[in-house]
Amino acid sequence: xxxxxxxxKQPVDTEEQLKAxxxxxxxxxxxxxxxxxxxxxEMLRQxxxxxxxxxxxxxxxxxxxxxxxxxxxxFYRINDRDPKQVPAYKIQSTLGEIVRxxxxxxxxxxxxxxxxxxxxxxxxxxxxxxxxxGIDVGVMISYLRGLxxxxxxxxxxxxxxxxMHRVYRAQMxxxxxxxxxxxxxxxxxxxxxxxxxNVPVDKDDADILYTVxxxxxxxxxxxxxxxxxxxxxxxxxxxxxxxxxxxxSLAMFAGDWEACRLQVxxxxxxMDRLKPxxxxxxxxxxxxxxxxxxxxxxxxxPDGLPPVESIHYVEWVAEALRTGKLKIDPEKRIKxxxxxxxSCNYIRNHGLRDVTREIMxxxxxxxxxxxxxxxxxxxxxxxxGGGFNGIGLYRPQRNKALIxxxxxxxxxxxxxxxxxxxxxxxxxxxxxxxxxxxIRWSFLKPLLIDMVVVPEHMKPKE
Amino acid sequence: MHAFLTGPMFYISIxxxxxxxxxxVVRYIRGLDWKLDRVAYRAHRKAGMKGxxxxxxxxxxxxxxxxxxxxxxxxxxxxxxxxxVVAVPxxxxxxxxxxxxxxxxxxxxxxxxxxxxxxxxxxxxxxxLVLRRIALPExxxxxxxxxxxxxxxxxxxxxxxxxxxxxxxxxxxxxLIHIAAGELLLILIPFTKLSHVVTFFxxxxxxxxxxxxxxxxxxxxxxxx
Numbered sequence: 001x002x003x004x005x006x007x008x009k010q011p012v013d014t015e016e017q018l019k020a021x022x023x024x025x026x027x028x029x030x031x032x033x034x035x036x037x038x039x040x041x042e043m044l045r046q047x048x049x050x051x052x053x054x055x056x057x058x059x060x061x062x063x064x065x066x067x068x069x070x071x072x073x074x075f076y077r078i079n080d081r082d083p084k085q086v087p088a089y090k091i092q093s094t095l096g097e098i099v100r101x102x103x104x105x106x107x108x109x110x111x112x113x114x115x116x117x118x119x120x121x122x123x124x125x126x127x128x129x130x131x132x133x134g135i136d137v138g139v140m141i142s143y144l145r146g147l148x149x150x151x152x153x154x155x156x157x158x159x160x161x162x163x164m165h166r167v168y169r170a171q172m173x174x175x176x177x178x179x180x181x182x183x184x185x186x187x188x189x190x191x192x193x194x195x196x197x198n199v200p201v202d203k204d205d206a207d208i209l210y211t212v213x214x215x216x217x218x219x220x221x222x223x224x225x226x227x228x229x230x231x232x233x234x235x236x237x238x239x240x241x242x243x244x245x246x247x248x249s250l251a252m253f254a255g256d257w258e259a260c261r262l263q264v265x266x267x268x269x270x271m272d273r274l275k276p277x278x279x280x281x282x283x284x285x286x287x288x289x290x291x292x293x294x295x296x297x298x299x300x301x302p303d304g305l306p307p308v309e310s311i312h313y314v315e316w317v318a319e320a321l322r323t324g325k326l327k328i329d330p331e332k333r334i335k336x337x338x339x340x341x342x343s344c345n346y347i348r349n350h351g352l353r354d355v356t357r358e359i360m361x362x363x364x365x366x367x368x369x370x371x372x373x374x375x376x377x378x379x380x381x382x383x384x385g386g387g388f389n390g391i392g393l394y395r396p397q398r399n400k401a402l403i404x405x406x407x408x409x410x411x412x413x414x415x416x417x418x419x420x421x422x423x424x425x426x427x428x429x430x431x432x433x434x435x436x437x438x439i440r441w442s443f444l445k446p447l448l449i450d451m452v453v454v455p456e457h458m459k460p461k462e
Numbered sequence: 463m464h465a466f467l468t469g470p471m472f473y474i475s476i477x478x479x480x481x482x483x484x485x486x487v488v489r490y491i492r493g494l495d496w497k498l499d500r501v502a503y504r505a506h507r508k509a510g511m512k513g514x515x516x517x518x519x520x521x522x523x524x525x526x527x528x529x530x531x532x533x534x535x536x537x538x539x540x541x542x543x544x545x546x547v548v549a550v551p552x553x554x555x556x557x558x559x560x561x562x563x564x565x566x567x568x569x570x571x572x573x574x575x576x577x578x579x580x581x582x583x584x585x586x587x588x589x590x591l592v593l594r595r596i597a598l599p600e601x602x603x604x605x606x607x608x609x610x611x612x613x614x615x616x617x618x619x620x621x622x623x624x625x626x627x628x629x630x631x632x633x634x635x636x637x638l639i640h641i642a643a644g645e646l647l648l649i650l651i652p653f654t655k656l657s658h659v660v661t662f663f664x665x666x667x668x669x670x671x672x673x674x675x676x677x678x679x680x681x682x683x684x685x686x687x
Contacts, residue, residue: 054493055668062661065609067601068533076600083603092604129687130529132521132540133662134669293676297500304502304676351678351685377686378528 004033009040009152011256012163018173021163026392027156037152039110044103047147052099056143059135060096063088069137072130074380074404075120087127087137090116095144110153117145117255118155119394122386122401124344129377145255154254155391161250165259169266170246172214180242182217186225194458199228202274203239208316209276209308210240211247211267211291213284213422226445227282233452234325238280244270247281248422249290253387257298264295271307279310283443285343285421286385288312293350312346314420317444318355321362332451333365339372339414341405341428342379343421353377356420359444363451370412380404382419384427402431410437417441464634467641472564475645482652483660490664499672506675513674513684514667520687521666527687536594543587546580547616550623551644553577578627584620588613612654618643 003009005020007030012018024030069087070076076085083089094113098105105113121141128136148154149162164171170179180201187199200206208231216223231238244266251259271279281288292310296303320326340360346352353376360369372379383402388394405427409417419425419441428441496503503510520526530537551557554577558568572580592613595605622640630636651657673685 051498053495053498054490055495055499057493058490058661058665062655062658062665063604064655064658065601065604065606066536067598067604068529068536070600071532072529081600083599086600086604088604128669129527129685132529133658134517134521134666136669136672294500297497297502300497302496302502303505304496304500349677351680351682353686354682374528 002036002038003152004030004037006030007033007037007152007159009043009150011166011259012159013166015167018160018163018167021156021160024156030156030159031393034111034153035107037107037110039103039105039107039151041103041105044098044105044147044151047150048099048103051143051146056095056140057099059133059140060092060099062133063092063135064133066132069127069131069135072127074124074126074383075401078400078403085120087121088135090120091137091140091144095140095147098144098147110148110151113144114148114153114155115394117141117148118158118387118391119397122344122381122384122388124381124385125348126344126378126380129348142252142255145253146257147255149255155387155393157390157392158250158254158387161387161390162254162256162259165246165249165251165256165263169244169263170214171248171250172218174214174217174246176242176245179212179214179217179245180240182221183224183228183240186221187228190225190229193460194229194232194454195460196458197225197228197232199224200239202242205275205277206237206239207277208236208238209271209274209279210238210282211245211270211279211287212240212282213248213287214246215248215422216282223282223443223445226449230320230326230445230448230452233454233458234320236325239274239276241267241270241274244268244273247284247287247291249287249295250387250390252286252290252294260290260295261298264291265299267291267295268299268307276308279306279308280316281310281312283313283420283422283425283445285345285423287422289345289349293345312350312352312355312420313444314346314352314355314359317448318358321359326448327453328362328448328451329453333363334416334447334451335365335368336416337370337412337414338364338368338416338418339370339409339412341382341417341419341421341424342372342375342377343419343424344379344381344385345421347379348377351377360418363447370414372408372412380408382421382424382427384430385423389423389426389430399430399434402427402434406431406435406437409439415439418444418447420444463638464641467638467645468560468564471645472641475648479648479651483657486652486657487660487664490661494668499668501668501672501676503671503675506680509675509680510671511674513672513679514670516684517670517673517687518663518666529687539587539590539594542583543591546584546587547620550577550580550584551619581620581624581627585617585624588617588620608655612656615647615650615654615656619647 006024073087079085094116123138123142125138161171183199187197191197249260249263296305340356383405388398417428417439419428432439524541525531552569553572555571558571562568595601622636622643625636626640673679
């Protein structure tokens with residue numbers, strides 16, 4: 001049987017298809033069908049011909065097979081130094097083989113490649129910093145994911161996620177109405193505590209266009225209210241777009257480049273429509289990577305930049321603290337051992353290390369902040385990046401992968417871990433659940449709300 | 463035979479090497495694609511050049527990167543090997559006399575003792591690189607025939623060169639073998655992984671531009687290699 005009804009080479013483009021896929025809980029039928037899915041060798045060849053150019057070809061062929069990347073990979077370290085977890089091996093045994101065999105690979109090979117691409121690499125790009133030739137295996141695994149997605153060999157949740165973006169322009173079934181209603185409802189909930197609190201929707205020429213993660217709308221709506229409170233306290237002229245509010249891209253994890261383009265263009269359209277001075281995105285790592293770092297290229301923007309200056313939430317917080325828009329009550333600063341999780345997607349891959357350290361200098365009582373080792377650009381992935389957190393099929397591998405971060409955190413002795421990234425936040429929550437090391441974890445927003453000085457006009461009247 | 467190897471074959475070897483590497487460079491650069499690579503090379507030339515320069519420079523300095531620092535043994539072996547493998551062929555007195563005669567120019571010349579130390583260093587490092595490939599599981603799994611082949615190809619001119627240097631009874635025979643081995647190496651550089659004599663710089667420049675332009679170079683202080 002070449003193509004399954006659920007597992008096939010067609011992307012999910014309609015709500016009906018999406019519902020059918022979702023009805024297959026955990027992808028039981030989906031994965032059964034995948035066992036019989038054919039490889040379209042001709043399509044694979046054509047795609048390689050069109051998209052595998054000098055950078056990737058040179059990386060594959062020049063690899064000196066020196067093994068210096070081995071120790072850079074947390075999968076290798078955590079899996080008893082299994083040679084099959086060496087980054088160079090992972091890419092040579094998958095993409096390298098596909099190229100050497102000119103696409104002539106079978107179903108069993110594609111299953112192996114799928115597991116390698118989604119359960120043995122989170123595309124954290126750490127190995128790129130350790131290779132003398134500057135070979136970035138994370139970039140190549142991401143490219144491999146694109147090939148696998150095109151052939152239908154993609155974990156069920158990734159197919160669902162990419163489909164969500166195609167159908168809803170969001171990673172979950174959240175419509176523009178759901179988004180606006182939820183935001184307004186949450187703001188109303190908090191209006192008693194913060195008189196005058198409001199959320200300006202679709203306001204033209206605002207200083208800040210705020211974009212979020214659909215999970216916040218669906219599962220953590222307090223986060224929306226907290227964002228509104230902090231913008232209001234800081235006196236920002238801000239707005240949210242009713243359309244194009246979703247910053248994330250599960251399509252990027254899935255390797256669905258067309259869905260990536262559709263998603264990011266919806267955000268850029270909002271920028272073009274509302275003409276804000278800047279965009280600020282929520283506390284999410286991959287979302288920033290998708291919309292701000294990679295997105296301009298998916299949308300074909302030759303300057304490699306979004307239509308308006310776009311910054312991560314941590315950059316806005318640092319700036320607000322620096323300029324005094326947000327003032328911290330010194331009494332309320334964090335007075336317990338605390339550490340910060342450096343998200344690969346905006347620390348290693350967007351140079352924001354010093355920004356988060358600056359925030360720490362304002363909100364933590366001197367002497368209580370402890371950095372992980374290694375940290376900054378050299379920090380390890382939380383263990384759940386690149387879509388890994390969400391894939392049920394690979395949960396045991398994911399739980400094992402969390403050990404790196406668990407040990408890093410334990411070595412700091414911190415009781416609180418600040419994680420301004422949804423993926424990291426999830427991974428750290430899960431590692432506490434799994435290994436119970438007695439830590440708390442938090443985004444920045446709730447911590448800031450607890451310690452920020454509220455101006456008189458925003459205090460509730462007696 | 464000697465006349466042929468030091469005459470036409472020498473010029474052919476140099477020509478194949480130079481043209482072969484030039485083709486490599488041109489094809490690599492022409493194959494770069496801002497959209498596929500997702501790096502706006504043209505739009506941010508300055509940030510790109512800065513990132514590329516840092517990326518090459520840091521890696522050329524022993525212990526200049528964290529990767530070099532966390533693997534000190536490999537780093538020492540690596541630099542002993544590469545310094546010798548570049549310096550000895552270019553700066554040996556005998557080679558320079560030959561160059562002067564054939565091409566009308568010569569380079570700075572190494573003292574004999576330094577050349578000896580560097581040459582023996584190359585062979586010692588080569589031996590360690592081979593043993594490393596056999597002993598370490600994470601390197602063994604990656605190693606192919608090609609990797610041993612290029613090590614042997616590189617070792618041959620050094621082994622034969624050292625034999626000549628100690629003036630053996632059948633000097634002329636060993637000299638011929640040495641010249642042949644050297645020319646074979648020159649000819650095969652563009653067609654094997656030894657082409658990294660140029661692709662190292664291209665690839666390092668590219669990843670340097672990637673981080674320098676797109677991945678934070680225009681935000682922070684540049685990648686903390």
